[in-house]
Amino acid sequence: MIGGGNGSRILRKNMVTKNDIDGKRRLPSEELRARTQLLSLREQLEHNHFLLERLYAASAGIMQAVEDGDVHVAIGEIVSNLIGSEEAAIFHYRKAARRFLNAWSVGISDEQLRQLSDGTSMMWRTVGEGVTQFRDRQNELQLQSCEQNLTASVVLKSGHEIVGVLLVFGLLPQKNGLEWVDHQLFKFLETYGAVAIQLQLLRKNAAAL
Amino acid sequence: MALKKILLVDDSCTARLVNRMIFSQKSNYELISAVDGKEAVERARQDKPDLILMDIMMPRMTGLEACRLIKQDKTTSGIPVILLTTRGEESYVQEGYASGCSDYLTKPVNDAELLNLFKAYLGE
Numbered sequence: 532m533i534g535g536g537n538g539s540r541i542l543r544k545n546m547v548t549k550n551d552i553d554g555k556r557r558l559p560s561e562e563l564r565a566r567t568q569l570l571s572l573r574e575q576l577e578h579n580h581f582l583l584e585r586l587y588a589a590s591a592g593i594m595q596a597v598e599d600g601d602v603h604v605a606i607g608e609i610v611s612n613l614i615g616s617e618e619a620a621i622f623h624y625r626k627a628a629r630r631f632l633n634a635w636s637v638g639i640s641d642e643q644l645r646q647l648s649d650g651t652s653m654m655w656r657t658v659g660e661g662v663t664q665f666r667d668r669q670n671e672l673q674l675q676s677c678e679q680n681l682t683a684s685v686v687l688k689s690g691h692e693i694v695g696v697l698l699v700f701g702l703l704p705q706k707n708g709l710e711w712v713d714h715q716l717f718k719f720l721e722t723y724g725a726v727a728i729q730l731q732l733l734r735k736n737a738a739a740l
Numbered sequence: 741m742a743l744k745k746i747l748l749v750d751d752s753c754t755a756r757l758v759n760r761m762i763f764s765q766k767s768n769y770e771l772i773s774a775v776d777g778k779e780a781v782e783r784a785r786q787d788k789p790d791l792i793l794m795d796i797m798m799p800r801m802t803g804l805e806a807c808r809l810i811k812q813d814k815t816t817s818g819i820p821v822i823l824l825t826t827r828g829e830e831s832y833v834q835e836g837y838a839s840g841c842s843d844y845l846t847k848p849v850n851d852a853e854l855l856n857l858f859k860a861y862l863g864e
């Protein structure tokens with residue numbers, strides 16, 4: 532019994548030792564895997580938080596402008612502070628007249644605005660397809676001189692109605708290009724920016740009656 | 741322990757809100773704000789913040805001018821001022837430092853970069 536007990540103890544001791552050794556062998560890779568997973572999950576959360584912070588700030592800016600400001604200026608602030616461009620313009624679109632009307636701009640010369648008001652290939656494609664257009668190799672050849680520096684032509688769409696386009700030209704020098712969060716902000720502006728513009732226009736029209 | 745007081749200065753409510761969220765979500769700071777350089781100088785004298793984060797392009801008084809005034813005033817000259825701007829070109833950066841700022845950041849703001857900079861200035 533004693534011997535058996537000892538043997539069992541020795542065996543257990545040996546087993547524990549073996550497990551320990553195995554455990555020590557396994558631990559670094561398991562720990563590394565766990566740490567990598569933790570970092571990846573944390574990164575995902577931070578990524579989402581970063582986006583939601585910016586979407587919330589954009590939404591709050593537009594809401595405040597709807598109440599006591601100019602929605603176009605609020606959209607400009609989003610483009611400047613969150614996306615990173617100080618060259619932008621908003622054109623309202625009059626479907627019946629097939630005309631663009633400049634509603635707001637920053638960093639664009641009067642001559643360039645005049646040319647853009649006639650509508651460019653990129654602007655017509657934006658309202659024709661109802662989809663935001665980005666500059667790429669395919670459309671680079673078709674760009675007119677007034678839209679050479681164009682980064683994106685964002686459709687502003689309230690429901691099925693196209694309210695206008697937001698043109699974003701050169702990005703700030705410290706920006707290497709559009710990032711994932713910028714595309715999400717464009718999507719936000721496509722819908723909520725457009726609804727806010729339409730609301731403000733209707734209010735102005737109602738006040739003028 | 742008393743909370744560190746930070747003065748956020750920007751004429752854009754979107755920018756103020758983003759900065760406010762960055763600090764309030766991730767750190768324990770007391771945040772106060774001003775909408776232009778003139779108000780920033782007044783609040784700096786009145787509230788004596790531990791650090792100022794200020795935009796450059798603002799109506800009434802620019803961030804550069806406000807920074808110069810804050811640094812000229814004996815009661816506020818010790819407050820670190822971080823200038824925040826869309827312009828990252830060398831000439832603009834030099835002009836920023838000439839106004840007496842402690843650091844210079846470009847928009848759009850990176851959360852981690854901003855928080856790390858603040859932690860360094862506030863000795864955390």
